[in-house]
Amino acid sequence: MLLEHTVYADSGFAADSAAAHYAGDDALEPWLQRELLRLGWPLQRRRVRAKQHVFRAGQPRTALYLVHAGCFKTALVSEDGREKITGFRLRGDLLGLDALDMNAYACDAVALDTGELWEVPFARLRSELPQFQERITALLAREIRRDWTWMLALGTLGADQRVVTFLFDLAARLQALGFSGERLQLRMTRAELGNFLSLTLETVARSLSRLQARGLIEVAGREIVLRDRAALSGLLAAGGRVH
Amino acid sequence: MLLEHTVYADSGFAADSAAAHYAGDDALEPWLQRELLRLGWPLQRRRVRAKQHVFRAGQPRTALYLVHAGCFKTALVSEDGREKITGFRLRGDLLGLDALDMNAYACDAVALDTGELWEVPFARLRSELPQFQERITALLAREIRRDWTWMLALGTLGADQRVVTFLFDLAARLQALGFSGERLQLRMTRAELGNFLSLTLETVARSLSRLQARGLIEVAGREIVLRDRAALSGLLAAGGRVH
DNA sequence: CGAGTGCTTGATAGCCTTCAAACGTAGTGG
DNA sequence: CCACTACGTTTGAAGGCTATCAAGCACTCG
Numbered sequence: 257m258l259l260e261h262t263v264y265a266d267s268g269f270a271a272d273s274a275a276a277h278y279a280g281d282d283a284l285e286p287w288l289q290r291e292l293l294r295l296g297w298p299l300q301r302r303r304v305r306a307k308q309h310v311f312r313a314g315q316p317r318t319a320l321y322l323v324h325a326g327c328f329k330t331a332l333v334s335e336d337g338r339e340k341i342t343g344f345r346l347r348g349d350l351l352g353l354d355a356l357d358m359n360a361y362a363c364d365a366v367a368l369d370t371g372e373l374w375e376v377p378f379a380r381l382r383s384e385l386p387q388f389q390e391r392i393t394a395l396l397a398r399e400i401r402r403d404w405t406w407m408l409a410l411g412t413l414g415a416d417q418r419v420v421t422f423l424f425d426l427a428a429r430l431q432a433l434g435f436s437g438e439r440l441q442l443r444m445t446r447a448e449l450g451n452f453l454s455l456t457l458e459t460v461a462r463s464l465s466r467l468q469a470r471g472l473i474e475v476a477g478r479e480i481v482l483r484d485r486a487a488l489s490g491l492l493a494a495g496g497r498v499h
Numbered sequence: 500m501l502l503e504h505t506v507y508a509d510s511g512f513a514a515d516s517a518a519a520h521y522a523g524d525d526a527l528e529p530w531l532q533r534e535l536l537r538l539g540w541p542l543q544r545r546r547v548r549a550k551q552h553v554f555r556a557g558q559p560r561t562a563l564y565l566v567h568a569g570c571f572k573t574a575l576v577s578e579d580g581r582e583k584i585t586g587f588r589l590r591g592d593l594l595g596l597d598a599l600d601m602n603a604y605a606c607d608a609v610a611l612d613t614g615e616l617w618e619v620p621f622a623r624l625r626s627e628l629p630q631f632q633e634r635i636t637a638l639l640a641r642e643i644r645r646d647w648t649w650m651l652a653l654g655t656l657g658a659d660q661r662v663v664t665f666l667f668d669l670a671a672r673l674q675a676l677g678f679s680g681e682r683l684q685l686r687m688t689r690a691e692l693g694n695f696l697s698l699t700l701e702t703v704a705r706s707l708s709r710l711q712a713r714g715l716i717e718v719a720g721r722e723i724v725l726r727d728r729a730a731l732s733g734l735l736a737a738g739g740r741v742h
Numbered sequence: 743c744g745a746g747t748g749c750t751t752g753a754t755a756g757c758c759t760t761c762a763a764a765c766g767t768a769g770t771g772g
Numbered sequence: 773c774c775a776c777t778a779c780g781t782t783t784g785a786a787g788g789c790t791a792t793c794a795a796g797c798a799c800t801c802g
Binding site: 332334336338339340342353354355356357358362363389390392393394396397398399400401403404405406407408410411412447450451454455456457493496497499 | 654
Binding site: 688689690700701704705707708720742 | 779780781782783791
């Protein structure tokens, strides 16, 4: 089943939405759709199924992809096989941005469930639509801030706090996409979640069990319900290492 | 004493230099100097001393700064006081890039020693020099890849390996700036180093002591000499957690 | 129904953090 | 010039948190 969201996402960290952004900051997807229509360019759609690669690191960079439906992961793989998931991408997020200045993709992009991508004619848009360049710049800067916020979280928070931070972030993004924000449908395995949070899959499972035991959340496989946002926030406010 | 480097730095991760970059990829500083001269715009210089803030998160973003001399740190501070150093910036690096789409700076930038900054007239350059926009885009994308590489390192490597990775990265950058690449003059405290590597200052000190005890490096306060690059590389090749 | 995958939970070990003390150095004012 | 204070660094001892190893369970799919 495809996720047909009704609202559009801010790809940044939840806390970031309060900051002052690029003026005229409406969502990328409707803007792109409008502009492509106006220019009379055909919209190239691409359907993908779970576990299917959108692109791999090192492949020639042929296009940018806008996530229209589904959930994707972007991951870095080092020479010696260590993998690191750099983010989970939802509708409105752009895949391939990080390789904008290269001829090859810099990471792997993999679909976590059935999804649809829009091919973004980057070269033509950049040359013919000056606003597009600014949008791209804004998206890149936002991604940097998002990464930094996660680096802060991973470096200073304990396991439970990282998990809660993730749940809050995902809830905020899903809510911005028109979902409940209370009932989360995870699209990634515990291993992938742990990889992203720099934890083992066992630690993630244990953390979720602990939070459930305290009545803060409800866990049923990949469906998670946030039961007590206040208490969860309290867990975060407890503060982590200061180093 | 000011660091008057003779060559120019790639702000990216050392391993990144092998990748295919933006065509015409000569260093930012000489290019900028040339263009400003050509346009007849005066070069605004700003001198800073150790521990002096270039800007703070939340302040109105008045300018971008190109590091001309000295070493700087950029750091994120969360509401509850947790700090995370996002990078150490040397000559050729640009400060303030991450807030390009905002009216306020997104991080703190602090001088670690005496240094000099060049004020970059971003708005005018962007509107009058189309190439500049592309350069900025490339720098942003490169910063993202740099962050991801560090996220991978911090998430999968042990303390000693993180320290060695940092030393290699710094050595490569200093070498690109015309320094020896063997004898490193650290400009940050053990606490700052630990913060960046998501370790405590004690763990960093212990790690350096261990590496010295094995004869791999020589430590004298903030001066570090890489004695056995092969063995150090071997430490990294040993591999970390795979999660 | 069997194989495969993903999830949970337990026991143990290991690495890093925390707390603590001592040392060296640089800056400062008497 | 030197005592003195503040800061940075090193090292030790103990503990905590997470990783590792292992087993059992649930679910899906061929």
